[in-house]
Amino acid sequence: xxxxxxxxxxxxxxxxxxxxxxxxxxxxxxxxxxxxxxxxxxxxxxxxxxxxxxxxxxxxxxxxxxxxxxxxxxxxxxxxxxxxxxxxxxxxxxxxxxxxxxxxxxxxxxxxxxxxxxxxxxxxxxxxxxxxxxxxxxxxxxxxxxxxxxxxxxxx
Amino acid sequence: xxxxxxxxxxxxxxxxxxxxxxxxxxxxxxxxxxxxxxxxxxxxxxxxxxxxxxxxxxxxxxxxxxxxxxxxxxxxxxxxxxxxxxxxxxxxxxxxxxxxxxxxxxxxxxxxxxxxxxxxxxxxxxxxxxxxxxxxxxxxxxxxxxxxxxxxxxxxxxxxxxxxxxxxxxxxxxxxxxxxxxxxxxxxxxxxxxxxxxxxxxxxxxxxxxxxxxxxxxxxxxxxxxxxxxxxxxxxxxxxxxxxxxxxxxxxxxxxxxxxxxxxxxxxxxxxxxxxxxxxxxxxxxxxxxxxxxxxxxxxxxxxxxxxxxxxxxxxxxxxxxxxxxxxxxxxxxxxxxxxxxxxxxxxxxxxxxxxxxxxxxxxxxxxxxxxxxxxxxxxxxxxxxxxxxxxxxxxxxxxxxxxxxxxxxxxxxxxxxxxxxxxxxxxxxxxxxxxxx
Numbered sequence: 001x002x003x004x005x006x007x008x009x010x011x012x013x014x015x016x017x018x019x020x021x022x023x024x025x026x027x028x029x030x031x032x033x034x035x036x037x038x039x040x041x042x043x044x045x046x047x048x049x050x051x052x053x054x055x056x057x058x059x060x061x062x063x064x065x066x067x068x069x070x071x072x073x074x075x076x077x078x079x080x081x082x083x084x085x086x087x088x089x090x091x092x093x094x095x096x097x098x099x100x101x102x103x104x105x106x107x108x109x110x111x112x113x114x115x116x117x118x119x120x121x122x123x124x125x126x127x128x129x130x131x132x133x134x135x136x137x138x139x140x141x142x143x144x145x146x147x148x149x150x151x152x153x154x155x156x
Numbered sequence: 157x158x159x160x161x162x163x164x165x166x167x168x169x170x171x172x173x174x175x176x177x178x179x180x181x182x183x184x185x186x187x188x189x190x191x192x193x194x195x196x197x198x199x200x201x202x203x204x205x206x207x208x209x210x211x212x213x214x215x216x217x218x219x220x221x222x223x224x225x226x227x228x229x230x231x232x233x234x235x236x237x238x239x240x241x242x243x244x245x246x247x248x249x250x251x252x253x254x255x256x257x258x259x260x261x262x263x264x265x266x267x268x269x270x271x272x273x274x275x276x277x278x279x280x281x282x283x284x285x286x287x288x289x290x291x292x293x294x295x296x297x298x299x300x301x302x303x304x305x306x307x308x309x310x311x312x313x314x315x316x317x318x319x320x321x322x323x324x325x326x327x328x329x330x331x332x333x334x335x336x337x338x339x340x341x342x343x344x345x346x347x348x349x350x351x352x353x354x355x356x357x358x359x360x361x362x363x364x365x366x367x368x369x370x371x372x373x374x375x376x377x378x379x380x381x382x383x384x385x386x387x388x389x390x391x392x393x394x395x396x397x398x399x400x401x402x403x404x405x406x407x408x409x410x411x412x413x414x415x416x417x418x419x420x421x422x423x424x425x426x427x428x429x430x431x432x433x434x435x436x437x438x439x440x441x442x443x444x445x446x447x448x449x450x451x452x453x454x455x456x457x458x459x460x461x462x463x464x465x466x467x468x469x470x471x472x473x474x475x476x477x478x479x480x481x482x483x484x485x486x487x488x489x490x491x492x493x494x495x496x497x498x499x500x501x502x503x504x505x506x507x508x509x510x511x512x513x514x515x516x517x518x519x520x521x522x523x524x525x526x527x528x529x530x531x532x533x534x535x536x537x538x539x540x541x542x543x544x545x546x547x548x549x550x551x552x553x554x555x556x557x558x559x560x561x562x563x564x565x566x567x568x569x570x571x572x573x574x575x576x577x578x579x580x581x582x583x584x585x586x587x588x589x590x591x592x593x594x
Contacts, residue, residue, distance in 0.1 A: 105583030
């Protein structure tokens with residue numbers, strides 16, 4: 001048994017039915033494939049769960065946190081839903097666009113950064129919410145943006 | 157003063173994420189008490205409390221529990237809806253981050269009440285911080301022997317608003333696309349894996365321990381009779397002190413925004429209030445004296461929903477607000493029902509046309525007609541959540557919509573606080589996987 005299949009076995013153990021482990025398995029596969037799910041990752045998950053790859057892709061394509069195209073080493077996500085938008089989310093997003101040189105949805109040419117706008121992240125009391133590599137930064141003001149980008153560049 | 161005696165009790169002065177600290181303030185005593193009671197006696201207390209679901213629908217929890225099918229020969233499941241994603245809502249996140257054991261204790265008491273051995277907490281995928289806190293708290297509770305023979309699975313979602321809808325949550329938990337199921341059968345009869353299932357919101361379950369501790373009748377006396385108890389109000393938007401405020405139901409909207417929230421910053425005027433998250437209909441400043449409970453807000457023509465109060469000042473263009481709201485629902489529509497899938501797209505196009513000043517008079521009528529053709533015509537409420545508020549934006553701010561047509565552009569002339577807000581539905585990071593051979 002492959003190492004991945006053994007890991008999926010562990011993930012599936014708490015569930016009465018094995019297919020329930022598909023989201024945990026996809027999350028693990030995504031981590032192991034550099035933050036996205038190439039076709040071979042979907043096949044690994046399908047084999048480990050015991051369902052068809054098409055079923056896995058149907059699930060993977062439904063969820064916003066699962067990526068079917070390559071992403072940058074760092075993911076910068078700015079909430080632009082109403083509560084954040086009311087207090088300057090667009091200006092924060094604009095600042096990241098300027099600093100990173102990409103538009104929302106795009107990845108920088110050096111493969112370092114993907115910038116995304118996201119829907120309400122559940123941090124409206126400390127808007128504007130920015131999520132960097134799954135960690136919430138809140139609140140973020142336009143003037144905080146260069147330091148965040150600098151910090152990420154330095155971390156490499 | 158904010159009441160923080162129920163789900164956020166002691167969270168200000170102690171680190172309740174630590175089991176010993178939680179136990180030091182009486183934590184897990186209600187569980188011990190409940191386990192000495194017969195399950196049906198616990199349900200009796202829930203019924204007596206008249207605790208209404210805090211996820212948005214406000215259905216009495218005790219009644220929901222009493223609907224569970226008995227004698228089916230199948231296991232009974234408890235699912236906790238921790239997929240908090242209604243725009244404006246951030247209460248469950250704070251409850252779980254600051255008081256995770258309260259949720260776990262509520263799960264264990266509820267599991268006892270409905271004779272379930274399997275609890276699933278469906279946690280919003282983005283909430284990594286909550287996941288880490290909850291995982292450690294669960295592990296501590298397990299090591300302390302508190303779980304008994306109950307298994308509690310912490311299941312992370314992966315980014316889909318619709319999975320907060322209870323039947324979509326079940327589909328997702330079964331490892332499928334999160335698309336709602338037709339009902340009947342209701343989850344109480346055929347829920348997770350076709351078994352009787354109780355689904356409740358985090359705050360609802362986290363309220364259960366105090367009901368067991370002090371009795372359903374005690375709880376029923378807090379706030380107004382038809383909707384008693386406390387609710388964590390999530391206050392956001394153009395307000396001086398946004399944040400979570402746990403208050404008795406029936407508290408005043410004006411007190412929340414002005415006394416607790418400190419009013420509108422920068423000397424601006426209040427223009428509109430969304431009282432329960434973006435799926436609820438807009439209220440206007442003349443309604444500030446409305447009491448915040450399920451029935452009073454309904455009488456005022458809106459919904460308490462998830463008690464997410466979004467404050468909007470006079471810089472916001474209401475067409476842009478309606479557009480941004482609709483873009484969200486278009487993005488989150490699961491695609492199963494045609495009226496919602498196609499209707500939200502059509503609404504977005506019409507609102508964009510209005511905002512750009514390209515709309516003709518007939519297109520405003522068409523917008524309302526599209527809304528009408530979504531409302532009540534889908535398997536779940538998402539379509540209603542998209543269309544209902546837009547109808548009310550137009551009704552309450554008709555002059556502003558009309559000016560976009562008459563003046564051939566936005567009357568705010570680029571000065572609106574919501575000008576040009578980019579919506580995720582306009583970005584396409586899910587590129588096709590297939591590669592074209594060279």
